Each structure stands twice: as structure tokens, then as C-alpha cells.
Amino acid sequence: MIPALQSYRQANPAQRRDTTRIMTRVCWALVPGTALMALWFGPGVVTNGLLLILLCVLFEAGALLLRQRSIRHGLNDGSIVLAAWLLALCLPPAVPMFVLVIGAAATTLLGKHVYGGLGQNPFNPAMVGYAVLLISFPQNTTQWIEPQWLGGWFNPDTWERVWSQITASSGVTSAWDAVTQATPLDQFRTATHAASSATTSASGMSGMSGMSGMSGVSGVSGVSGVNGSNTGIGIGSATSIAWISLSAAWLAGGLYLLFVGLIRWHLPVAMLAAATTTYIVYTVWMPDITLPLPWVLFYGGLIFGAFFIATDPVTAPSSRSARLWYGAGIGILCVVLRVHSNYPEGVAFAVLLMNACAPLLDRVCVRDQPQ
Amino acid sequence: MKGGLALSRPANSTIDDQIHTLPLQATYYLPAVSYSRAVLHSQYEPGQSVLRGESIAQGVIAPTSGTLRAQVNHAWPHPSHLEVPTWELEADGLDTALPLAPLAQNVTTQDKLSRLTMAGVQGLGGAGFSTAKKIERVLQHTERTLIINAVECEPGVECDRMLMQSHASSVIEACHALVEWIQPTQTLFAIEDDKQSAIDALTSDKTHQQNPVLTWVTLPAVYPSGAESLLVQRLTGLHLAPNQRAADAGVLCVNVGTVMAIYNALNGNAAIDRLISVSTQDLMHTTTLSVRFGTPLNAVLKFAASQHTGLAEALRLNPTAVQVGGPLSGFSRPIDNAPILAGCNALLIGPSHQSQPPSACIRCAECATVCPANLLPQELYTAARSDDHDVLKHYRLDACVLCGCCDVVCPAHIPLTQWFRFAKGSVAEQAQNEADAALARTRSEQHAARVEQRALEKAVADEQRRSAAAAAKHAKADIQAALARVKRKKPSA
Ligand code: SF4
Numbered sequence: 001m002i003p004a005l006q007s008y009r010q011a012n013p014a015q016r017r018d019t020t021r022i023m024t025r026v027c028w029a030l031v032p033g034t035a036l037m038a039l040w041f042g043p044g045v046v047t048n049g050l051l052l053i054l055l056c057v058l059f060e061a062g063a064l065l066l067r068q069r070s071i072r073h074g075l076n077d078g079s080i081v082l083a084a085w086l087l088a089l090c091l092p093p094a095v096p097m098f099v100l101v102i103g104a105a106a107t108t109l110l111g112k113h114v115y116g117g118l119g120q121n122p123f124n125p126a127m128v129g130y131a132v133l134l135i136s137f138p139q140n141t142t143q144w145i146e147p148q149w150l151g152g153w154f155n156p157d158t159w160e161r162v163w164s165q166i167t168a169s170s171g172v173t174s175a176w177d178a179v180t181q182a183t184p185l186d187q188f189r190t191a192t193h194a195a196s197s198a199t200t201s202a203s204g205m206s207g208m209s210g211m212s213g214m215s216g217v218s219g220v221s222g223v224s225g226v227n228g229s230n231t232g233i234g235i236g237s238a239t240s241i242a243w244i245s246l247s248a249a250w251l252a253g254g255l256y257l258l259f260v261g262l263i264r265w266h267l268p269v270a271m272l273a274a275a276t277t278t279y280i281v282y283t284v285w286m287p288d289i290t291l292p293l294p295w296v297l298f299y300g301g302l303i304f305g306a307f308f309i310a311t312d313p314v315t316a317p318s319s320r321s322a323r324l325w326y327g328a329g330i331g332i333l334c335v336v337l338r339v340h341s342n343y344p345e346g347v348a349f350a351v352l353l354m355n356a357c358a359p360l361l362d363r364v365c366v367r368d369q370p371q
Numbered sequence: 372m373k374g375g376l377a378l379s380r381p382a383n384s385t386i387d388d389q390i391h392t393l394p395l396q397a398t399y400y401l402p403a404v405s406y407s408r409a410v411l412h413s414q415y416e417p418g419q420s421v422l423r424g425e426s427i428a429q430g431v432i433a434p435t436s437g438t439l440r441a442q443v444n445h446a447w448p449h450p451s452h453l454e455v456p457t458w459e460l461e462a463d464g465l466d467t468a469l470p471l472a473p474l475a476q477n478v479t480t481q482d483k484l485s486r487l488t489m490a491g492v493q494g495l496g497g498a499g500f501s502t503a504k505k506i507e508r509v510l511q512h513t514e515r516t517l518i519i520n521a522v523e524c525e526p527g528v529e530c531d532r533m534l535m536q537s538h539a540s541s542v543i544e545a546c547h548a549l550v551e552w553i554q555p556t557q558t559l560f561a562i563e564d565d566k567q568s569a570i571d572a573l574t575s576d577k578t579h580q581q582n583p584v585l586t587w588v589t590l591p592a593v594y595p596s597g598a599e600s601l602l603v604q605r606l607t608g609l610h611l612a613p614n615q616r617a618a619d620a621g622v623l624c625v626n627v628g629t630v631m632a633i634y635n636a637l638n639g640n641a642a643i644d645r646l647i648s649v650s651t652q653d654l655m656h657t658t659t660l661s662v663r664f665g666t667p668l669n670a671v672l673k674f675a676a677s678q679h680t681g682l683a684e685a686l687r688l689n690p691t692a693v694q695v696g697g698p699l700s701g702f703s704r705p706i707d708n709a710p711i712l713a714g715c716n717a718l719l720i721g722p723s724h725q726s727q728p729p730s731a732c733i734r735c736a737e738c739a740t741v742c743p744a745n746l747l748p749q750e751l752y753t754a755a756r757s758d759d760h761d762v763l764k765h766y767r768l769d770a771c772v773l774c775g776c777c778d779v780v781c782p783a784h785i786p787l788t789q790w791f792r793f794a795k796g797s798v799a800e801q802a803q804n805e806a807d808a809a810l811a812r813t814r815s816e817q818h819a820a821r822v823e824q825r826a827l828e829k830a831v832a833d834e835q836r837r838s839a840a841a842a843a844k845h846a847k848a849d850i851q852a853a854l855a856r857v858k859r860k861k862p863s864a
Pocket residue numbers: 731732733734735736737738739748749752777780781782783784785787
């Protein structure tokens with residue numbers, strides 16, 4: 001930096017940007033949603049976050065030490081705290097310690113340092129960590145408890161669970177099982193799969209729903225069976241309200257980021273618009289999908305993903321038109337994965353798939369500029 | 372223009388509304404190289420005396436009368452911080468001017484152009500292009516556009532505004548003279564909207580009102596609207612190919628200070644000085660000086676400090692380093708006796724903030740958002756680091772105007788512009804090497820061809836000689852045979 005430029009920036013706070021400040025602000029934008037999540041799902045949300053941040057910082061420091069970089073300088077940018085926080089928000093409350101350790105290792109080492117640290121990684125580190133956990137521990141990563149306003153904070157079971165998480169003693173108690181519940185999207189997926197296997201029995205999709213029966217996620221469908229409903233959760237139920245209010249909080253955080261200019265509108269708008277369009281196409285093609293439209297956007301991680309995950313600057317393309325395509329790609333893949341894959345939510349894999357395309361998009365879209 | 376930065380001076384900063392002229396110095400330093408470090412040749416000998424306005428070499432004009440000393444390696448105000456061969460001109464204090472008559476109305480274009488060259492008129496934009504060459508190229512076109520560039524949108528650079536404000540009628544006269552000469556289809560006078568005082572001064576001029584040949588184009592004060600390639604593109608819609616200059620497309624874009632220099636040269640005054648804004652680093656005080664080329668930097672700063680207490684204080688706080696150029700486009704150098712040259716429009720003095728250490732690029736693309744040339748600086752940065760010329764070309768390093776906007780917004784504090792300056796140097800060097808190699812190759816091929824040609828010619832000549840000899844031998848043999856026949860016949864006869 002030219003010294004005089006530095007003086008100029010000092011004199012013009014509006015022009016003063018800084019990586020650490022950006023990361024801190026994104027973290028601030030996560031606060032309302034995280035608080036709301038903790039209120040609905042109990043102290044396990046908070047411990048998840050704190051433990052993951054601690055673990056990731058430790059791994060980061062270790063990696064920096066091994067790579068002979070300045071630990072202070074490396075940790076200072078705050079990017080690892082943000083990644084840990086994002087990963088924590090994807091996980092159900094009070095995930096066992098060993099899962100968190102593996103998630104933190106995957107995020108920090110596999111997601112970031114094997115490529116050379118901040119700015120070099122092609123894949124979103126938090127999503128790398130989440131994908132690893134999703135594949136390795138489907139049961140631990142998809143089992144959500146039934147949301148209860150403030151309930152978790154007064155329930156001895158949750159505290160016991162949190163304690164066992166921290167002490168890393170053995171996992172799920174029977175009392176716990178009773179309160180686990182599928183997210184609205186699990187039900188959406190189950191309903192869709194039932195419908196699609198009924199209508200297109202000859203296609204590969206029926207095989208897929210058969211597979212879902214065998215996979216670890218089956219636990220989830222089992223639970224939805226307990227709920228006794230095949231058509232989704234009532235819009236007025238506590239579960240529905242919890243998930244919708246959470247998405248509203250992410251939306252608020254995202255709008256804050258837009259407002260302060262930390263993200264641009266292209267990517268989230270393209271992603272949400274593409275997801276909506278794809279969903280409409282599916283409702284025409286498969287009328288059995290009964291979840292009404294706005295709720296599809298609000299259930300699950302679509303809004304969270306659009307504002308906080310997909311906008312990760314390192315792994316997104318950088319030209320504006322490329323960002324439009326990239327966002328659209330994530331939106332489409334997200335809904336396609338929701339309908340056809342074994343997982344109820346497709347944001348993580350959609351983001352990772354589009355991460356892989358980002359350099360190509362960047363390369364292609366430079367031609368947009370006048371020569 | 373896309374991108375750019377709306378930069379403003381700090382609130383309640385002061386600008387000295389007067390032009391102060393530096394007194395005559397004892398010694399001036401005149402680099403014997405061009406901006407691109409090509410060595411300039413001269414027939415002047417050490418010890419020879421020169422007059423003010425005498426052309427010592429291409430683009431090098433004696434700023435006063437005095438004696439030339441031998442060339443020495445001397446500090447040079449260039450980002451490379453190199454020392455270059457430099458003439459020392461010892462002033463005799465008389466400041467006698469070379470008598471140059473004003474050119475008559477009816478002289479030929481060639482005369483005018485050679486006058487510009489002789490008077491050392493060059494662009495005041497840094498690279499020091501010869502104005503005569505530029506005009507010559509434009510005159511080859513029948514459709515011409517003249518753009519007078521009075522857009523200096525970098526805070527802390529006030530010299531154009533000061534010139535227009537305090538010499539409005541001369542500026543208008545100079546513009547009219549240039550229009551008369553160039554005969555453009557249209558003349559655009561580009562100026563930013565925050566220079567209302569200058570606009571008022573110019574538009575209220577009588578000559579202008581009687582003959583309004585100038586079309587005013589007011590642009591919002593967004594840095595770097597004044598960069599030539601961007602301004603031309605914006606005003607004419609012309610997209611210049613890499614390495615193409617506006618002049619090649621019939622567009623003459625000249626800075627308003629250069630217009631004055633052209634006018635002065637045609638009227639018998641060589642280009643020996645320019646206006647320079649001197650400010651404190653925080654831009655709280657600015658004053659404008661008229662400085663002759665070749666004046667040592669430290670003398671300029673000392674004089675500036677004597678004009679303003681704010682500047683004196685700033686110099687006292689940081690007596691070792693100065694920023695040459697504006698806050699964004701300039702570069703830092705030690706305060707020494709490096710000479711002031713045509714490209715220097717501003718100096719910033721005083722303590723500078725500790726620069727923050729750069730961290731990794733997070734690909735936020737803020738740099739791309741502000742880049743006025745619509746480039747992707749983050750990609751250029753990666754390519755510059757690996758010195759990959761193909762990738763640099765793909766991302767159009769050639770279109771980068773080194774404005775520094777990307778630096779300002781980069782949250783990772785990466786000195787992007789510095790990298791691009793370096794990369795441009797590296798690309799230019801490679802091009803030069805390739806050109807040299809190509810030249811050497813052609814020469815060696817020509818040499819080989821000549822050798823071959825000579826060998827061939829020799830072979831042909833040899834052959835001819837051999838056949839001639841053979842023919843002669845043959846003929847001799849024939850004669851002998853005939854004689855023998857005759858001899859043989861004789862006895863029988
Ligand atoms: S502004 Fe800096 S950190 Fe952001 S993309 Fe450009 S170079 Fe990278």
C-alpha cells in the first residue's frame with residue numbers, strides 16, 4: 001500500500017475496508033439468527049458454535065504452525081471463526097464431540113489449508129466440513145429435535161445432552177430419541193419420493209427411494225412416519241414457525257450485509273429466483289408436491305445459503321455476470337437435489353458443485369467485458 | 372465510466388489561491404534519458420554554455436542560461452528509483468533567453484511541428500510523449516476530434532484548476548489557436564463539475580463568448596475520469612485496441628497545460644516550467660508552485676515550506692520522504708535533489724501512516740467493481756505474481772491505467788497497482804528482448820544470406836573462369852592439333 005493512500009484511507013472512513021472488519025460484520029449479521037435458533041433449539045446450538053470455533057481455531061493455528069506462517073497474522077483475519085460458525089449453524093444442536101472434531105478438521109485442513117490457506121481454496125470450507133459430516137454421520141447431522149420456544153433451556157434432558165457432548169461421553173439416550181423430529185424438508189422429500197415412486201415406478205427414481213430406505217437417513221423417514229403425516233407439517237405448527245422465523249432472521253442478516261455493501265445482490269437474487277423457478281417447473285411436472293411455494297424458500301437452508309454460504313467471496317466467481325450464473329446454478333441444483341437425492345436439503349452439495357464451476361464461469365464471463 | 376472513486380478533499384481543508392514562482396536555482400539537473408530510459412543523444416559538450424530555451428537533446432530544454440557540466444549518474448524521479456546519466460546545468464544567474472521569434476500566421480505545419488519539438492513541448496501526463504508527434508499523427512486524419520483535458524480528479528492535484536482560474540483568457544486564446552491549427556470537427560473541453568470557479572472564469576471570457584468553438588463537457592468528479600484512454604473512450608465511444616493510441620484514431624487529447632505550452636512555443640517561449648501542487652499528506656493544505664524543469668526536489672519543498680506554515684510543519688515532521696504525484700497515482704521517494712520533470716503534477720509531504728501488511732486476496736472483487744478500465748485486478752494480481760504474460764494479456768493488463776483505485780478498496784491491503792506497474796515493466800522488457808532477438812535474428816539471417824550469396828557468386832565466377840580456362844585450353848589444343856596436322860602434312864607435301 002502506498003503510504004499516502006493509507007493516509008487517504010484514514011481520512012475517508014467510507015473507503016476503509018479490511019478483511020477482518022468484513023469477517024466481523026458477517027459474524028454480526030449471523031447473531032440474530034443464531035440467537036433465535038438457540039431460543040428454539042436450546043443450549044446445544046450455543047455449545048456447538050463455541051466448541052467448533054475453539055476447535056477450528058486450534059486446527060488453524062496448528063496448520064499455520066506447520067506451514068511456518070505467522071499464527072497471529074493468520075488468525076487475525078477472522079475467516080476461520082466465520083467458517084466454524086457457519087458450520088455450527090448447519091448442525092443439529094449438541095452434536096457429539098467427535099463429530100465436531102472431525103467437522104472442524106475437515107473444514108480447516110481439508111477445506112482450506114491443503115490448498116494454501118485463505119483465498120486459495122476452491123471449495124467453501126464450511127460446506128466441505130458439512131459434506132464430510134453429512135456423508136460420514138448422517139444420523140448425527142440430520143436429526144433435529146422438535147423446536148420449542150425457550151423449551152430446551154428448561155429441559156434437563158437437553159442439559160444432560162450438552163454435558164455428554166462436552167465430556168464426549170456416549171451418545172444418544174432414549175429420552176433424546178423421543179424428541180427428535182424431522183425438519184419440514186425431510187417430510188417434503190419423503191412426500192415427494194413417495195409420490196414419484198408411485199408415478200414413475202419404471203424410472204431410476206424408484207430405485208433411489210428404495211436406496212433412501214437403506215441409507216442412514218432412513219432414521220429420519222422413520223420419524224416422519226411417527227408423526228403420522230405424509231403431506232408435510234402444518235403451516236401453523238411450532239416446527240413450521242421455528243423454521244420460518246429462522247429463515248426470516250437469516251434474511252434480515254443478509255439484507256444487512258447487502259445494505260452495508262459487503263455482498264452484492266446478484267448472487268442471492270439469482271439463487272432464490274432460480275430455486276423458485278425450478279420449483280414451479282417441478283410442481284407442474286409433479287403435481288404431487290404439495291408444499292406451497294413461499295414455504296419452500298423458507299423451510300431449510302435456502303435463504304441462509306443464499307446470503308451466507310454462496311456469497312463466500314473466495315469460492316464464488318468474481319465478475320458480476322458470472323455471479324448471476326453461479327447463483328442460478330446453485331438455486332437449480334438445490335431444488336433438484338432436494339427432489340431427487342437422498343438428502344432432504346441440497347444447499348451444501350449444490351454450493352460445492354458450483355464451487356467447482358466457479359473458475360470456469362469466471363474465465364468465460366471475462367468476455368462480457370468490452371475489449 | 373464504470374467504477375472509479377468519488378474522492379474528495381477532507382472537510383475544512385485549505386487551498387492557497389495563488390501561484391508562487393520558485394526563484395532561480397544555482398543548479399538544474401537534466402536527465403539524459405527519456406521516460407522509458409532510452410539514452411538521449413546530444414552534440415553539446417561539457418563546459419558549453421547554453422541559453423534559456425535551448426534544446427540540448429530531444430525533449431530536454433535548458434531551463435535557464437548557464438554552463439553545462441559533464442554527465443553524472445544522478446537521482447531520477449521515477450518509480451524504479453534508478454539513477455540515470457544527468458547533465459548538470461550551472462545557472463549564470465542572467466537567465467538570458469534564446470531569441471525565438473513568434474511564428475507567423477502562414478507558416479507550414481511542418482514548421483509548427485518542428486517548433487514544438489524544438490521548444491520541448493511534451494505531454495504533462497507522466498510518460499512525456501512528444502506533443503509534436505501526437506499532433507502529426509492526428510493531422511493525417513481528415514476527421515479530427517480535439518479533446519482538451521482539464522479533468523484532474525485526484526484530490527491534492529490542483530494545478531489545472533489554478534491555471535484556468537488565474538489565466539482564463541490566455542487559456543481560451545491558446546485553445547482557439549490550437550483549434551485554428553488542427554481544424555477539428557468538434558472540440559470538447561472536458562472538466563469536472565466541482566471546478567465551478569474555473570468554468571466560470573473560462574466561460575465569462577470575452578473571446579470565448581464571441582466565438583464559442585469549445586463544447587463544454589462537465590463530468591462528475593470521479594477519479595480517474597481524466598485518464599486519457601478512459602476519457603477518449605467516454606467522450607467519443609472509441610474503444611482503443613491494445614497499443615493503439617487515441618491519436619491513431621484521429622483524436623487529439625491534450626491536457627490544458629499542454630495547450631498552453633503549445634501556444635507559448637508557437638509564440639517563441641520554450642516549455643521550461645509547469646505548475647505543481649504541493650500538499651500535506653492529509654491534504655489539509657495545498658499550494659501551487661510554478662517550477663522550472665530540472666529544479667531539485669529538495670529546493671521545491673524548501674520553497675513550499677517557506678510559503679505555508681502547514682507545509683513547513685509537515686516537512687519538519689517528515690523531512691526524509693515525499694510522495695511524487697497524487698495520493699493514488701503517485702509513488703514515494705526520498706527527499707533529495709532529484710529533478711522535477713514534466714510528468715510531476717503534485718507533491719505530498721508530511722508523515723505518512725504506517726502501511727498495513729498485505730494479507731491473502733479473498734477474491735471479494737471489490738477491486739473489479741471500482742476498476743475504471745473494467746478489468747479484474749484480482750486475476751491480474753495472481754498473474755502478476757506468477758509473472759505469466761499470457762494470462763496478463765488475457766486479462767488485459769495493457770488497459771490498466773495504474774490509477775490505484777483497486778488499492779484503495781482492497782480489504783487485504785494488497786499493493787495491487789505496484790504489482791501491475793511491475794508487471795507492465797516485465798512485459799515491456801520481454802517485448803523489447805523479443806524485438807532485439809528478432810532484430811538479431813534478421814541480421815544473422817541476412818548475414819547468412821549474404822554469405823551464401825557471396826559463395827554462390829564466387830562459385831558462378833569460378834565456374835565461368837574454369838569453363839573459360841577450359842575453353843582456352845581447348846582452343847590451344849585445337850591450335851596445336853592443327854599445327855600438328857600441318858606439320859604432318861608438310862613432309863608429305
Ligand atoms: S479487492 Fe483485494 S482482496 Fe478483494 S478481490 Fe481484489 S485483490 Fe482480492
